Amino acid sequence: MSRIQIYDTTLRDGTQAEDISFQVQDKVQIAKRLDELGIDYIEGGWPGSNPKDITFFHEIKKETLRHAKIAAFGSTRRAKVTPAEDNNIQMLIEAEPDTVTIFGKTWDFHVSEALRISLEENLELINDSLVYLKERVGEVIYDAEHFFDGYKANPGYAIKTLQAAAAANVDCIVLCDTNGGTMPYEIPAIMEEVNKAVSVPIGIHAHNDSECAVANSMMAVSCGAVHVQGTMNGFGERCGNANLCSIIPSLQLKLGKECLGEDKLKTLRSASRYVYELANLIPNKHQAYVGNSAFAHKGGVHVSAIQRHPETYEHIRPELVGNRTRVLVSDLSGRSNILVKAEECGIDLDSKDPVTLEILEDIKQLENQGFQFEGAEASFELLMLKAMGKLKHYFTVSAFRVIDTLRESDKAPVSEGTVKVKVGGKVEHTAADGNGPVSALDKALRKALISFYPQLGEVKLFDYKVRVLPAGQGTESVTRVLVESGDHEARWGTVGVSSNIIDASYQALADALTYKLYKDNI
Structure with a gap:
């Protein structure tokens, strides 16, 4: 050579x-x-x-x-x-x-x-x-x-x-x-x-x-x-x-x-x-060899084939360059995608189990509404656990409110979030200021839950992305929010979709905290 x-x-x-x-x-x-x-x-x-x-x-x-x-x-x-x-x-x-x-x-x-x-x-x-x-x-x-x-x-x-x-x-x-x-x-x-x-x-x-x-x-x-x-x-x-x-x-x-x-x-x-x-640049996920999507498979036919012989849809073994095969879940997914994803998450799922088909149907319906799980694998894992009845109910948010107040004309508005949560029969009602409405909501939600679950203090919000989907017109359009959160051990992505950007953000933030509690086996 x-x-x-x-x-x-x-x-x-x-x-x-x-x-x-x-x-x-x-x-x-x-x-x-x-x-x-x-x-x-x-x-x-x-x-x-x-x-x-x-x-x-x-x-x-x-x-x-x-x-x-x-x-x-x-x-x-x-x-x-x-x-x-x-x-x-x-x-x-x-x-x-x-x-x-x-x-x-x-x-x-x-x-x-x-x-x-x-x-x-x-x-x-x-x-x-x-x-x-x-x-x-x-x-x-x-x-x-x-x-x-x-x-x-x-x-x-x-x-x-x-x-x-x-x-x-x-x-x-x-x-x-x-x-x-x-x-x-x-x-x-x-x-x-x-x-x-x-x-x-x-x-x-x-x-x-x-x-x-x-x-x-x-x-x-x-x-x-x-x-x-x-x-x-x-x-x-x-x-x-x-x-x-x-x-x-x-x-x-x-x-x-x-x-x-x-x-x-x-x-x-x-x-x-x-x-x-x-x-200080976001990696190109579609970059050959080293990108996140370089060996990512979405179509059910592809996933079924690579399970038997990876070379059917991969030109090299991704491990040779430090990458890995990824299976994506979407409305194009087949049963193979769900089974492989469940295995990655350590969830035992049978191909003949009706729950598998139920999860597949849920994904297709949710993606039709605007959800996307390719960058929100934690939300997908929670979806599977809920369908199987294996996800503990950690908290209920009965109310939240976010207020933006302009107090001085030459300064930025002040955001305040208020949240009421219920955990095991106990109710916590808290408020917090933040750098914008989503930050205020995130802080108020954690502040309300931290007395019940102190480990949520380890969670950090690393990235927040908003995309307006073309389903509606102008300000009535549907909004998808992708959130990347993490602690000292790992990072995970969650998603929320709503015609209200604050509601979409709340969904993604709530999933992020729920995943942390599940991950820590609480």
């Missing part, structure tokens, strides 16, 4: 994505996690562009990495300036990385319009910048910016720029599809000419503007590339970069190219989620 070098540029290219900004400590933590994953190169940033990246290179030296090399990114020298006089080149060296990666112009259009120098002068600054760095840094990688566009515009000149880099004895030349417009079918012919022209190891750096970054990376490897650049979760400017969370398992499991090793590959999903967490 041949080995492919994986070069991660999440901390540089990834940070150029809209809505992403890492602090220095975030970048250090991500670098450590990528090192644990087994990534070969971690590009920390451009020390010549901003103080944050300079600080990163200083801070990462305090860490002991097991495997990865830290790379610094920059550009060739400026025209009319020698490498020794170029501040960007000097800062790359002063950062003391394991590897330096610089980019240069390949497209004659950029040479004449962006740099405004002659084509020959561009070849000189590529070569002498790399020669200078190669004499002072252990490893030097050259990124041929806009290579594919440059090759299609002027193939002869694009190849000359690669030869100028190869003459400097660089360790790898990376072909960049900077604008992301190259198609996979174009790669083989171009790669064939590159392999004839230079003997230096070749890499690929693809952007995703035409949704082909992963495909182009895979095609380049099949044509001889031994080095692949990309970002975790495909983060990057515009439409993003080649997604390493797709490339790595595809190379390893589909092409038989070693990247991380089997044990490391099993941690891919957790590494993906870790980067999402530090980026």
Whole structure:
């Protein structure tokens, strides 16, 4: 099995994505996690562009990495300036990385319009910048910016720029599809000419503007590339970069190219989620390999089949990348979905039991009303337990009220929730203020119940989503509320549906507290 070098540029290219900004400590933590994953190169940033990246290179030296090399990114020298006089080149060296990666112009259009120098002068600054760095840094990688566009515009000149880099004895030349417009079918012919022209190891750096970054990376490897650049979760400017969370398992499991090793590959999903967490972004549930929905099955025919042979509807075993098979329940569900879901929840349910059909009917009726259990598996588990008569009755809410009061014109309204609950013949009537009506209701409900069930003090509200369903018109539309709650051990989702948003919220909140009590075997 041949080995492919994986070069991660999440901390540089990834940070150029809209809505992403890492602090220095975030970048250090991500670098450590990528090192644990087994990534070969971690590009920390451009020390010549901003103080944050300079600080990163200083801070990462305090860490002991097991495997990865830290790379610094920059550009060739400026025209009319020698490498020794170029501040960007000097800062790359002063950062003391394991590897330096610089980019240069390949497209004659950029040479004449962006740099405004002659084509020959561009070849000189590529070569002498790399020669200078190669004499002072252990490893030097050259990124041929806009290579594919440059090759299609002027193939002869694009190849000359690669030869100028190869003459400097660089360790790898990376072909960049900077604008992301190259198609996979174009790669083989171009790669064939590159392999004839230079003997230096070749890499690929693809952007995703035409949704082909992963495909182009895979095609380049099949044509001889031994080095692949990309970002975790495909983060990057515009439409993003080649997604390493797709490339790595595809190379390893589909092409038989070693990247991380089997044990490391099993941690891919957790590494993906870790980067999402530090980026403060919601993970893409439909992401290939590592997404929550990557191995989720909804149709009854699918579920029945995967119970016998998972490969009928799964292209790999999800455990290979740290994921798992999930069975969803909806109005498309068959009896198999219910049985598998019951088994996941530790509930013994017989396929011939009338309760199974009853649960299936209930689900279809509830989804017709607007309920959705795909993100509210705790509510579904409670539904099953109720149908089987196995759910204890913990409390009854006989009344609740939420009031929003504007007390000062230049300040936000104050929300107050009032709740009356009954537990075992005892009535508790409480009120609480909150940051909005749902928060006030949540606090009042817990405050009323906590004297009976102290463990409810451990429950936290992590996420609250509202969706207006198209069943009604305007303000009369039906509202679905999804709530994610949790304690120190787990998280769970619950759902409520009503034409009244407060009532829908109450349903989801009440289910969340009920599930906590059930989970704790109260």
